[in-house]
Amino acid sequence: MTAVLRAQGLGKRYGKRWALRDCTVDIPEGHVVGLVGPNGAGKTTLLKLATGLLEPTTGGIGVLGGRPAAGPAQLAKVGFVAQDTPVYAALTVADHLRLGAGLNPAWDAALAKDRIARLGLDPAHRAGKLSGGQRAQLALTLGLAKRPELLILDEPVAALDPLARREFLQNLMEATAEHRLSVVLSSHLVSDLERTCDYLIVLVDSRVQVAGRTEDLLAGHHRLTGPRDRALPHGPRVVSARHTDRQSTFIVYGDASAPDPAWTAGRLNLEDLVLAYMDNATAERRTALEATR
Numbered sequence: 001m002t003a004v005l006r007a008q009g010l011g012k013r014y015g016k017r018w019a020l021r022d023c024t025v026d027i028p029e030g031h032v033v034g035l036v037g038p039n040g041a042g043k044t045t046l047l048k049l050a051t052g053l054l055e056p057t058t059g060g061i062g063v064l065g066g067r068p069a070a071g072p073a074q075l076a077k078v079g080f081v082a083q084d085t086p087v088y089a090a091l092t093v094a095d096h097l098r099l100g101a102g103l104n105p106a107w108d109a110a111l112a113k114d115r116i117a118r119l120g121l122d123p124a125h126r127a128g129k130l131s132g133g134q135r136a137q138l139a140l141t142l143g144l145a146k147r148p149e150l151l152i153l154d155e156p157v158a159a160l161d162p163l164a165r166r167e168f169l170q171n172l173m174e175a176t177a178e179h180r181l182s183v184v185l186s187s188h189l190v191s192d193l194e195r196t197c198d199y200l201i202v203l204v205d206s207r208v209q210v211a212g213r214t215e216d217l218l219a220g221h222h223r224l225t226g227p228r229d230r231a232l233p234h235g236p237r238v239v240s241a242r243h244t245d246r247q248s249t250f251i252v253y254g255d256a257s258a259p260d261p262a263w264t265a266g267r268l269n270l271e272d273l274v275l276a277y278m279d280n281a282t283a284e285r286r287t288a289l290e291a292t293r
């Protein structure tokens with residue numbers, strides 16, 4: 001199966017500071033991939049490397065078997081909606097659709113027209129006069145109507161109200177099922193990803209913390225709760241640890257069927273899992289900082 005995105009030792013540095021480092025992922029096609037992480041984690045950097053808007057400092061990245069932005073055929077296969085959902089302020093909604101039709105060989109005029117009508121956008125309206133959310137919807141319509149094989153969306157729902165957010169994510173899932181579309185989208189909101197994404201990448205402090213199919217990740221991680229003074233069973237890898245005076249709670253990856261009855265194993269939801277990896281990265285940063293003092 002073709003990898004929709006394959007990165008090997010990928011890194012991007014600005015001056016002395018790494019925006020992304022040691023990124024090795026291999027994402028199969030046909031997924032809605034959620035890229036989640038806090039502000040400044042490196043999400044936009046990874047997405048821009050995938051679209052060819054940035055060149056790597058180290059390593060390499062392949063998208064749908066080609067080099068990002070390598071030529072017209074590669075450009076036609078990948079749609080990208082940037083974080084600020086750029087549109088041309090002086091052009092009308094209809095102008096944007098005409099532009100899309102002129103620039104994209106696989107343009108789906110019916111999809112674009114239908115989506116604009118369903119959103120209640122006036123084709124004669126100038127884009128500069130649309131609300132932030134309406135501009136985002138216009139940019140997203142252009143991305144979908146391009147009929148790419150891979151649609152890359154940087155924070156696509158940030159400007160949308162809750163109803164529009166749910167409808168857009170629903171549309172995305174339908175489009176992936178109908179048109180062999182793969183999607184990579186970034187978000188801060190795990191609740192959005194939980195409903196939509198079947199593949200997850202957690203990025204914190206410029207490094208990929210974990211990546212994989214969400215159902216595999218959820219099946220493989222557990223919460224182990226037990227007395228503070230009791231040793232943790234051997235086997236599973238500890239992702240994060242929290243302690244009170246009497247009790248310890250570990251998020252672990254691996255077989256958590258502990259023979260010691262003092263430990264209780266529980267399942268996680270996606271938010272617990274993401275927060276555990278963020279927690280872990282924060283604790284590591286704190287330890288590294290303390291070591292330099």
Ligand SMILES: Nc1ncnc2c1ncn2[C@@H]1O[C@H](COP(=O)(O)OP(=O)(O)OP(=O)(O)O)[C@@H](O)[C@H]1O
Pocket residue numbers: 014018019020037038039040041042043044045046
């Ligand atoms: N052009 C640039 N010059 C210098 N540093 C940059 C540049 N672009 C990004 N960075 C830095 O690289 C790091 C990663 O930024 P990036 O925009 O990829 O994060 P992000 O996860 O998308 O954040 P957010 O969720 O806030 O959009 C940050 O520390 C940022 O300050």
